[in-house]
Amino acid sequence: MPATLRRTALYDAHVAAGAKMVEFAGWEMPVQYVGVGAEHLAVRERCGIFDVSHMGEIEVAGPQALALLQRLLSNDVAKVAVDVDGGHAQYSVLCREDGGVLDDLFAYRLDTDRYLTVTNAANHEADLEWFRAHAGEFPEAEVIDRLDDYAMLAVQGPLARGIVQAISDAPLPARMIAASRRLAGRDVLVCGTGYTGEDGVELLCRPADAPALWDELVRRGATPAGLAARDTLRLEVCFHLYGNDLMPERGPIEAGLGWCCKEDTHFIGAEAVRAVREAGASEKLVAFEIDGPGIARQGNQIAGGGEVTSGTMSPSLGVGIGMAYVPAERSAIGSDLEIDVRGKMRRAVVRQKPLYRKGQ
């Protein structure tokens, strides 16, 4: 692998655990340890731990922090409270003027005038540039690159909270709330978020503290899980992956993310988003299951128009699943799709999102 790839603070831990390391968005990341199937099921049934330190962090601070974020992020950032429980979290997209999606991200309110947004690794530098380019209109908002200041661990699964709680100095914050805690004697921002469809937390800590935290959580029963399992887990619950299901050429309404767009906040792209919302999107992102054998993959074309943006074999369901943009008239639940999988036409059926539900 080229020497220019970045490594997280947990690189040595991954190698020691026998991980297969791959390039991902400029980082050398663990794609799997023992195998994606076992790691996937560990998260669904018990507890998995992911190194997601490649994700970026941007802090926005100052009296106009809210005003800047309200301009940048699609959701209503004013609704993100900070109270005795901690700072609340919110999901948003970042749009261009034409409504095209530049990134999807979680914003956490750290304090009255301090917010932390978590970016996708491949977009971090561009997001930072975008934030700074628009910060000029808000002189009392400071944009700070925090990428190097944080390692990030996702601890996910039905047992995840219990495992983390056991090393915490105080009760863990509830879902969609972030709060500072001491975990095994280290300062950690514990966030009640995740991207697997399971309960759990994400931990933001100093990179130097990450290896000890990782080891302690693994010792207590968290199974190391790689990017491959992260992808199958998120796809089963139909969470978007930027670069697959979200892209600048399509907007949030098409992607089914209208719920996190509040046009009245006048975020960049709000007018374009409003126009699509009112006129109706010409294509929509749907979830599908393959009827029969085969696995559709990103880029596979759909007869009559449309394309697959994510596809895999679902470890939980045992069938090929995916998401695809299709013409709106064929996006209804139960619609048949014919997907060209490398020259073979595979029948698929549009399904309700999420494809996987707890207890299914």
Place this chain on the structure above:
Amino acid sequence: MADASYPDDLLYHAEHDWARIDPDDATFATLGITWYAQDSLGEVVFFDLPAVGTAVKKDEPYAEVESVKAVSDVIAPLSGEIVEVNEALSDGPQAINDDPYGAGWLIKVRLADPGEREALMDASAYAATLGG
């Protein structure tokens, strides 16, 4: 199977395929993918069985094997006609990972030109191409 292995009774193709020539009939061979190929792929979740009667041509793909993350062509190490496919793989493709030289065999072929085997490698030559 956890550890790399390259049995001595097989012939190997550079695209990580093996052929077992029937010791009693040099025109008949069983084909599969190597330990290295299945390890690189990761857990195999789908093998799209080719049809019996189909011709396969040396160095060209005759099937696809899919892991969770990726799809790979399977390259024919020898030319011939498919006389049998491993039907058990349609329900249990993980046999390709568990036992790539046994239960994970892919197809059996009637060879078009048994002389083609001369172009294949033995186990030590193939293992050398993998480095380490």
